Amino acid sequence: MSSTAGHGRINKASAAGPALDPLLLELTRRLADRVLLSNFSSVLGYGLQAYLALGLLPRTQVWGWLGLMLLLEVGNSLVAWWGRSVLRHPERKRRYLRLQSLGLLLLGSCWGVSALALALPGEILPYVLNVFVLVVVGAFSIHNLCLYLPALAGFNLGLLLPVALSGFWQAQLHAGLVITAALFSYLVVLLYGLGANRAIRREIKARFAMQALTEELIGKNRDLTQAYRLIEEQAAQDPLTHCLNRRALRQRFQQLQERRRSEDVFLGALMIDVDHFKAINDRYGHAAGDQALLTLVARIKEQLRAADLLARWGGEEFLCLVFGGEGEHLPRVAERIRAAVGMLPLKFEGEDIRITVSIGLASLAEGEDFEALVRRADAAVYRAKKGGRNRVCR
Numbered sequence: 001m002s003s004t005a006g007h008g009r010i011n012k013a014s015a016a017g018p019a020l021d022p023l024l025l026e027l028t029r030r031l032a033d034r035v036l037l038s039n040f041s042s043v044l045g046y047g048l049q050a051y052l053a054l055g056l057l058p059r060t061q062v063w064g065w066l067g068l069m070l071l072l073e074v075g076n077s078l079v080a081w082w083g084r085s086v087l088r089h090p091e092r093k094r095r096y097l098r099l100q101s102l103g104l105l106l107l108g109s110c111w112g113v114s115a116l117a118l119a120l121p122g123e124i125l126p127y128v129l130n131v132f133v134l135v136v137v138g139a140f141s142i143h144n145l146c147l148y149l150p151a152l153a154g155f156n157l158g159l160l161l162p163v164a165l166s167g168f169w170q171a172q173l174h175a176g177l178v179i180t181a182a183l184f185s186y187l188v189v190l191l192y193g194l195g196a197n198r199a200i201r202r203e204i205k206a207r208f209a210m211q212a213l214t215e216e217l218i219g220k221n222r223d224l225t226q227a228y229r230l231i232e233e234q235a236a237q238d239p240l241t242h243c244l245n246r247r248a249l250r251q252r253f254q255q256l257q258e259r260r261r262s263e264d265v266f267l268g269a270l271m272i273d274v275d276h277f278k279a280i281n282d283r284y285g286h287a288a289g290d291q292a293l294l295t296l297v298a299r300i301k302e303q304l305r306a307a308d309l310l311a312r313w314g315g316e317e318f319l320c321l322v323f324g325g326e327g328e329h330l331p332r333v334a335e336r337i338r339a340a341v342g343m344l345p346l347k348f349e350g351e352d353i354r355i356t357v358s359i360g361l362a363s364l365a366e367g368e369d370f371e372a373l374v375r376r377a378d379a380a381v382y383r384a385k386k387g388g389r390n391r392v393c394r
């Protein structure tokens with residue numbers, strides 16, 4: 001029961017789309033980070049005020065005040081720490097913002113009231129210095145708290161309202177002057193905070209736009225690379241059998257030849273030509289002829305190794321580059337192909353179509369180029385045809 005309710009809450013939270021606005025998320029994240037870091041600069045202010053108060057008040061009172069302020073700082077830091085961990089949860093993020101604003105209002109108020117309380121019993125100079133510290137702290141807080149204006153307004157209200165009210169007790173200064181100065185400082189802080197908030201929002205939006213653009217470009221680049229690879233693949237393939245085409249085989253031959261030179265292994269060519277293919281087309285139709293070519297390719301590939309290459313050389317002619325192995329490897333492969341093709345008839349629309357192949361083989365001689373190798377394999381297949389077909393010749 002409770003788990004269902006829990007899921008309901010989570011769904012409701014994630015359905016609250018606008019609350020997960022990346023801009024607000026980033027602003028909140030930065031606020032939490034900066035509140036965590038702001039403790040260090042605050043401690044400088046406390047130090048100066050404690051030093052001023054030491055001459056006017058008993059030590060225990062000053063240390064007590066310092067302890068209270070540090071405790072409030074720790075409290076705010078803990079809230080910020082918690083806030084960083086709930087950023088992606090809209091409801092908890094809102095709760096964090098409220099809690100952090102409240103914490104900062106409390107910190108500002110305690111700081112404003114106590115700082116003046118520490119200074120009031122004394123001379124005018126400690127009072128002015130304390131007010132100066134509070135105004136400077138308020139000015140510094142713009143940088144951190146402008147990320148969330150209610151937090152900035154709350155903290156500075158707590159800080160400067162006691163200054164304004166202190167005008168009534170501070171006999172040596174005109175109350176109107178103190179109140180006006182405090183309210184003016186408050187107004188300036190808010191105006192600067194608003195400006196800074198807008199600038200940060202603009203900067204974050206620009207960064208997001210740049211990120212989105214970069215991602216779009218990366219995506220487009222990936223699509224283009226894929227499309228280019230596909231075009232390259234298709235340009236190297238025969239559309240019917242998906243074997244390499246002539247141009248691609250010629251290119252691969254260069255690579256194989258370099259490998260052959262460096263590894264000193266065997267390289268040979270098999271020219272495979274279907275026997276009486278025209279008769280198959282004429283008797284069973286062109287579609288049966290196409291099917292026969294696909295079956296033929298499958299059977300040839302079964303006899304080849306991964307390093308070998310098969311290309312469609314012409315209509316019913318295939319050229320195979322056999323790589324590696326000993327000198328007798330090439331005729332063995334050729335014989336295996338011839339036997340495998342001739343053994344199993346092809347089934348097409350209930351008919352058994354028998355195909356056989358004539359194969360001409362040639363081993364690459366030292367210094368021989370691709371064209372010469374193909375010419376010799378071609379001459380050998382011619383001899384196989386002349387000799388009665390369904391045979392291997394060299």
Ligand SMILES: Nc1nc2c(ncn2[C@@H]2O[C@H](COP(=O)(O)OP(=O)(O)OP(=O)(O)O)[C@@H](O)[C@H]2O)c(=O)[nH]1
Pocket residue numbers: 240273274275276277278279281285286287288289290293314315316385389
């Ligand atoms: N179905 C089909 N037929 C093709 C394709 N390419 C070429 N052909 C046919 O293959 C036949 C080749 O005929 P020929 O060159 O006379 O050779 P053959 O009939 O095999 O005779 P031999 O090679 O002398 O045994 C022609 O009829 C072409 O139309 C193709 O992609 N599909």
